[in-house]
Amino acid sequence: MTAVRVGVFGLLGSGNLGNDGSLEAVLGWLRAEHPGAAVDALCGGPEIVTARYGIPATRLHWYRGEYRTASRARAIAAKGAGKLVDAFRTAAWVRRHDVVIVPGMGVLEATLPLRPWGFPYALFLLCASGRLFGTRVALVGVGAAPIAARPTRALVRWSARLAAYRSYRDDQSRDAIRAMGVDTSRDAVHPDLAFALPAPAAGTAPGGPPGPVCVGVMDFHGGDDDRARAGEIHRRYLDGTTRFVRALAEDGRRVRLLTGDACDDAVVGAILDAVDSPLVTAAETASLGDLMKETAAAGAVVATRYHNLVCALKSGTPTLALSYAAKSDALMARMGLDAYRHPAREVDADRLLEQFRELERHADRLRHTLAEQNLAVARSLTEQFAALTSALFPPAAPARTHTPAHTPTPRKAP
Structure with a gap:
């Protein structure tokens, strides 16, 4: 049997620990339930992702200065050319996969300063390529919020519409996407994927000296x-x-x-x-x-x-x-x-x-x-991973039940 080809996509390995934590949770699920899947990434920091998580990775943007402000004509021209090149690069990468997963992150929001031709454009290219080539694109446990800027809102709306699977990390995210005109009747809400990472050892004991x-x-x-x-x-x-x-x-x-x-x-x-x-x-x-x-x-x-x-x-x-x-x-x-x-x-x-x-x-x-709520969160994330298996993987063999607390520890960068 041919291994299922799975891609992970996003601003991963770029210095944001939350984004990387979401990736780590998804890789733990894949390794536990779908160990035969061939996994690689299209991401912001491919060298870091490969060193830390042991998967092949490709740079998200052709132009390396994508997220630097371009003031000179040469830089502006290079950034513009990069948009065209990225359309072909993204399509070629998506076409090689059966499934592409966008693991968590606030990819459908603009709660921090954001330009439409940055990541919103990259996400739209991904979802449009998935629809064009029949690759299932899954937005898993993502964040969304109302967006005032029309170009950014349009790109986010079309990205959500073109995705084959969507789930959100809170009700407000699903409501925001629904308000943009996307049918969310089949979309689920589960806790943030980072809650699936292994729990740390107990810290400050009740009645003991206060910790920092x-x-x-x-x-x-x-x-x-x-x-x-x-x-x-x-x-x-x-x-x-x-x-x-x-x-x-x-x-x-x-x-x-x-x-x-x-x-x-x-x-x-x-x-x-x-x-x-x-x-x-x-x-x-x-x-x-x-x-x-x-x-x-x-x-x-x-x-x-x-x-x-x-x-x-x-x-x-x-x-x-x-x-x-x-x-x-x-x-x-x-x-x-x-x-x-x-x-x-x-x-x-x-x-x-x-x-x-x-x-x-x-x-x-x-x-x-918090102890009670964390138990409820763990149950909901087990349901999330089960739903992902049903939506993204053919039922060739029964999948094992994944317990988030036992996510494998990723390899550390050398």
């Missing part, structure tokens, strides 16, 4: 509709977060700064310089597994990035969200911590400190709530 406070930061400038005031939003976010971290250090609390993308390092450096305390340190993390270990050892977590929140909630640690989008609100509500949210666009350090102290007062109850 993990503060997940972000190079936050608002969303796609906030470009006119991006600088103001960033200054307010950085100032409020810095004041909060300083207050924790002055109370004698140890603080671990977490990131989720390489671009967040500048924010970490700014906070370390401003607070200048030996109690405040930066964690070095190369994967969501590393992030989960940090959050499992913490007494509490305050975080901005969506997948920082996922890691903290998966590890069962009381968590407060510096929320910048509806997806964060939906995640906190699903896990029973809806009351513990603070707006990332208007960080008020004094109010945030009050909310944090309330979070710690109810820590034991919240840990119990």
Whole structure:
């Protein structure tokens, strides 16, 4: 029998730990239930994906400066030519596969600054090529949100329509796609794929000394509709977060700064310089597994990035969200911590400190709530993987039941 040819697609290996965590979860499912599948990737960082996960990978864009601002005529011309070249490259890659999976990620949203000719165009090329060549394209556990910009919204709408399979990580995502005119009557909602990664060992014991406070930061400038005031939003976010971290250090609390993308390092450096305390340190993390270990050892977590929140909630640690989008609100509500949210666009350090102290007062109850919710999440993800098997793979042989907690550990980059 010929092996099923499976492609994975997205901004993978590009420095975003959440994107890579979603890929890791899908690879764990494939290796557990479909070990004969031949898997490769079309992605942002092919060298990293190959080294870390052991699969062949091809660069997503022909033009290597795709995500750099082009101001000179030569760069603009090269970027424009790259769009045409990418149409042929994407079609040729899709044609070689039976199935292409887009694993999680917010591929149908614009909650961060986004241009239509960037990733939305790449996703449209993928889905259109899948429809043209009969390759099943699956958008699995993806995020979506209302999009004001018409070109971006049109590309997202057509990408969703052309995909053979869609599922979402929250109800708001499905509602957003339905509002764009896509029939979502057969589309399912399941928790974020990163919840399928192995759970970390238990951290702070009840009644024991408090662990450090993990503060997940972000190079936050608002969303796609906030470009006119991006600088103001960033200054307010950085100032409020810095004041909060300083207050924790002055109370004698140890603080671990977490990131989720390489671009967040500048924010970490700014906070370390401003607070200048030996109690405040930066964690070095190369994967969501590393992030989960940090959050499992913490007494509490305050975080901005969506997948920082996922890691903290998966590890069962009381968590407060510096929320910048509806997806964060939906995640906190699903896990029973809806009351513990603070707006990332208007960080008020004094109010945030009050909310944090309330979070710690109810820590034991919240840990119990998270333990219950994580059991429900695991059941839902088992259903997600079973649905994927039915939708994407021919019933040549019965598939084994995949238990998300036993996802194989990927190979580390050398």
